Structures are given as C-alpha cells and as structure tokens.
Amino acid sequence: MENVTFGGKPVTLLGNEVKVGDKAPNFTVLANDRSEVTLNDTKGQVRLITSVPSLDTGVCDAETRRFNEEANKLGAVKILTISCDLPFAQKRWCGANGIENVQTLSDHRDLSFGEAYGVAMQEHRLLARAVFVVDSNDTVTYVEYVSEGTHHPNYEAALEAAKAAK
Template sequence: MASITLGGNPINTNGELPKVGSKAPQFQLLKTDLSEVTLADFAGSKLVLNIFPSVDTGTCAASVRHFNESASKLENTKVLCISRDLPFAQKRFCGAEGLENVVNLSDFKSGSFGKDYGLEMTDGALNALHSRVVIVIDENGVVKYTEQVAEIADEPNYEAALASL
C-alpha cells in the first residue's frame, strides 16, 4: 500500500504498483465508444499509461494535454489516459481540447484496473478513484518505469517517464 496525500492530507492506495522488470498485468477497459480493449490489443507498441482521478480536474487535464503533445513525437508509442471517468466525459474533454494523440480508457464499470495495478485510493475524499500514476510498458509488455505521484495535486515527472522509452 502506498501512502500519498491530497492537499497534504494522507490517503492510502490498495496496493503497490507493478514492479519494474515484471510483465504488466492484463486489463480490460472501455474506449470512448464503449467498446472493450485489453492490454493485448496494444501488443508490439510502447505504452505510457497516464493514470489519474478525473479528467475534470486541472492537474489531470494538464497531464493529458502534456502527454498528447509528447505522443505526437514518439515512434511506436501510444499514450493511454486511464481514469474512472465515464467514457463520455473523456470524449467530451478531448474533443473540446482538440486532443487526438492519446487513447482515453475508462475503468468505471468495475474498477478492476485500479485494483489490479495497486493504485486505487482506499480512503479520503477521492476514495475508489485512481491515484495519479505513470507506468511505461515496452513493446514486449514489460514494465520499464513507474511513478506514484506523492501529492495528487502535483503533475508527474514527464521527462523521466518519456526518457524510460
């Protein structure tokens, strides 16, 4: 379990992030058109998992914008923006912002992604939402980088994540 903060107030997660060097856990999430997608659907591509509580907050929106800009410059790399937001909210946000270089995925149905990846918040005001995390997975499905952002309101270390690719 990780201890993080929201506005300086302690919050816990349900577990630990996948270990660097391990195979990334499988997942099943929903795209903005409500179709299902799994980790296997991205086989052969490098992945940046940009995980956050809600696209309707300033820091979460900033991370989507930042990775959208970075993704357009990366070869064989997809940025997956994952939250428990409804797919409709994710689609609305990216449409309004003109963001086309990220893939929005929702864990709203079961929350199993957050649980399986050890990043679901288990207490505090955002209980049951995802904590702010970046995970980089190589084209073979191996975890190359993880960051559990200690303060939810802070942005992740974009440079470190992208350098791991």
C-alpha cells in the same frame, strides 16, 4: 510503495504495486464508445500509461494535454490515459480540447486497471496519479507513483523511459 496523499490527506491504494521488471498486468477498461479495451489489445507496442483522478481537474487536464503534445515526438509509442471518468465525459473532454494522440480510457466500471496497478484510491473511488511504461514484450520499464495526487508527474523521466523502451 511510498505513502500517497490526495489533497494532503493519506489515501489507501487498493491492489498490487507494480515494479520495474514486472510483467505488466492485464486489465479491462472502457473506450469512449464503451467498448472494452485490454492491455493485450496493444500487444507488441511500447505503451506509456498514465492514471489520473479526473480529466476535469487542472493537473489532470494539463498532464493529458502535455502527453498529447509530446506524442508525435515518441513515434510508435501508444499513450493511454486512464481515469474513473465516465466514457461519455472523456469523449466530451477530448473533443473540447483537441486530444487526438492520447487514448483516454475509463476504469469506472470495475477498477480493473486501478487494482491491477495499485492505483485505486479506496477513499475516493478514483485513480491515483501514476505513470507506467510497458515495453513491446509487456515488461514494465518505468514506474512513478506520484506521492501527492495534486502534483504533476516527472514528464521528462517518463518520456525518456518511453523512448528508451522502443
């Protein structure tokens, strides 16, 4: 995995790097109502999964809004945005911003997703910015670990990968 920085400073990513062709690792995170959600809950669907440091920051806000806007063009693709924000904060943020096409999920409790996908930043207990596409057979078809946590992902490449995974 390439080196990842956050605010220009190197970070240590915990967990395993996920690569194209891998079977997508399962994880357990919390929905906005604090119920548990796993990858297996969306089995049989194409998933575009983003990890972000916090929805309350400019780039994460813009990224989640962008994927929310693009969701209708993707049809049956399930979009999951995972951060370490508390479920209460995610629910408030989604309500305040009209986010209805992206499911926000919290990894604050166990870092289950962060460690399974190699995006848990040890120094900050936040998730590094990354995008994964998982096809309906649970195979990872696209991976982008964004090299600097304050930069945007490659939206076009991720969206094209999600369309191609159908």
